[in-house]
Amino acid sequence: MIKKSKLSQTLDRMYSLHPKLIDFDLSRLKLLMKKFNNPQNKLQNVVHIAGTNGKGSTASFLKKILENHNLSVNLYTSPHLINFNERIRINNKLISENKLVKILEDVELKNENRPITFFELTTAAAIIAFYRHPSDVNIIETGLGGRLDATNIIENKKLTIMTKIGFDHIEFLGEKIEDISREKAGIFRQNTPVIIAKQKYLKAQKTLLAYAKKIKTEIVDVENISTNIILGLSGDHQYENASTAYTAAKKIFPLISLPRTKLALKQTTWPGRIDQIKHGKIVNYRKNITILDGAHNVDSAYALEQFLNKKSIGKWNLIIGMLKNRDIKDFVNIVKTHINKVFAISIPETESSYTPDEIIIKLKKLGLEVIPAKNLENAIKRAEKDVPLLITGSLYLVGYTLKFNGTKIN
Numbered sequence: 001m002i003k004k005s006k007l008s009q010t011l012d013r014m015y016s017l018h019p020k021l022i023d024f025d026l027s028r029l030k031l032l033m034k035k036f037n038n039p040q041n042k043l044q045n046v047v048h049i050a051g052t053n054g055k056g057s058t059a060s061f062l063k064k065i066l067e068n069h070n071l072s073v074n075l076y077t078s079p080h081l082i083n084f085n086e087r088i089r090i091n092n093k094l095i096s097e098n099k100l101v102k103i104l105e106d107v108e109l110k111n112e113n114r115p116i117t118f119f120e121l122t123t124a125a126a127i128i129a130f131y132r133h134p135s136d137v138n139i140i141e142t143g144l145g146g147r148l149d150a151t152n153i154i155e156n157k158k159l160t161i162m163t164k165i166g167f168d169h170i171e172f173l174g175e176k177i178e179d180i181s182r183e184k185a186g187i188f189r190q191n192t193p194v195i196i197a198k199q200k201y202l203k204a205q206k207t208l209l210a211y212a213k214k215i216k217t218e219i220v221d222v223e224n225i226s227t228n229i230i231l232g233l234s235g236d237h238q239y240e241n242a243s244t245a246y247t248a249a250k251k252i253f254p255l256i257s258l259p260r261t262k263l264a265l266k267q268t269t270w271p272g273r274i275d276q277i278k279h280g281k282i283v284n285y286r287k288n289i290t291i292l293d294g295a296h297n298v299d300s301a302y303a304l305e306q307f308l309n310k311k312s313i314g315k316w317n318l319i320i321g322m323l324k325n326r327d328i329k330d331f332v333n334i335v336k337t338h339i340n341k342v343f344a345i346s347i348p349e350t351e352s353s354y355t356p357d358e359i360i361i362k363l364k365k366l367g368l369e370v371i372p373a374k375n376l377e378n379a380i381k382r383a384e385k386d387v388p389l390l391i392t393g394s395l396y397l398v399g400y401t402l403k404f405n406g407t408k409i410n
Contacts (some may be wrong), residue, residue: 147186
């Protein structure tokens with residue numbers, strides 16, 4: 001039996017404190033943070049990011065631009081792909097396991113076994129880590145929603161950013177785009193400038209602008225970067241995320257240098273987002289391109305489809321695993337014209353994942369050949385080596401694939 005690390009043991013205990021993964025109620029976290037003398041009120045230069053798609057990419061571009069201007073940056077994102085430490089970066093480095101365990105144990109002790117969600121505990125840990133290890137800028141990404149998201153206990157913000165809003169987590173945020181937009185706009189604060197990225201849905205744009213005007217906050221127009229600039233992240237949609245990040249960087253640091261910014265945009269990495277696998281175990285099975293992408297909703301499927309259109313290298317084999325709260329049929333239908341055959345798998349260690357048989361039932365009307373595979377390795381082996389391969393459907397699947405591949409995330 002493999003002995004679990006101290007961090008894994010600590011995280012396991014924290015998972016057990018609340019039966020529900022998501023439970024919107026900020027009172028639990030506020031009570032806990034009060035016992036730490038409210039460090040969330042003492043953080044400087046907080047940039048708070050909400051949205052449906054593009055939060056992580058925008059945060060990564062912004063972080064790299066600021067670092068290339070000699071500013072130190074702390075970053076909190078979710079979920080992690082391989083190791084929990086990925087969620088908390090302190091001054092350009094993943095938080096060390098020792099520091100993280102110490103903070104989590106402090107949080108656990110002060111919480112006194114009261115019911116609290118896992119995300120609330122990890123948000124508390126990130127805020128305490130940022131307070132104990134100050135930086136010039138603290139970038140914090142919401143987990144889900146905005147108004148009642150655990151990260152929204154922070155009142156004093158330098159800047160808020162809203163990335164593209166789409167239909168996701170409607171069971172929590174509402175079925176109308178206006179309802180989703182209002183929930184996410186809950187991160188806005190009076191007298192705190194807001195940058196609203198280009199929106200796909202006009203009703204989302206109108207709702208966000210109306211709310212910002214209602215609370216009398218400055219709306220900063222996005223300054224678009226040239227599509228001639230080379231980005232470190234693939235896909236045309238990343239120019240919108242890079243433009244949002246560039247606009248934010250200028251607001252934080254008006255004396256921004258264009259050469260340093262261009263270099264930062266080129267150097268930006270964010271694993272599992274239209275990510276070509278060039279090294280590792282998977283390459284040994286393959287003779288053609290393998291792309292890994294964490295797309296898991298309809299709007300991200302459109303971004304993926306745009307990439308496949310531009311790549312124009314024939315039909316792809318698709319390995320897909322997805323959570324049951326996602327519309328897998330609509331997702332695959334968007335990229336269907338690019339697909340040769342589909343290999344359906346369950347996402348390992350994920351109870352709420354579709355089974356291969358459930359995926360076959362969901363996709364049977366699309367006219368695609370759908371083959372059940374017992375696991376990721378089996379699917380990769382059965383997919384023709386010479387045919388381009390796309391692995392997508394969930395960030396959890398991305399994480400498992402990177403782990404299987406032996407990829408290290410720094």
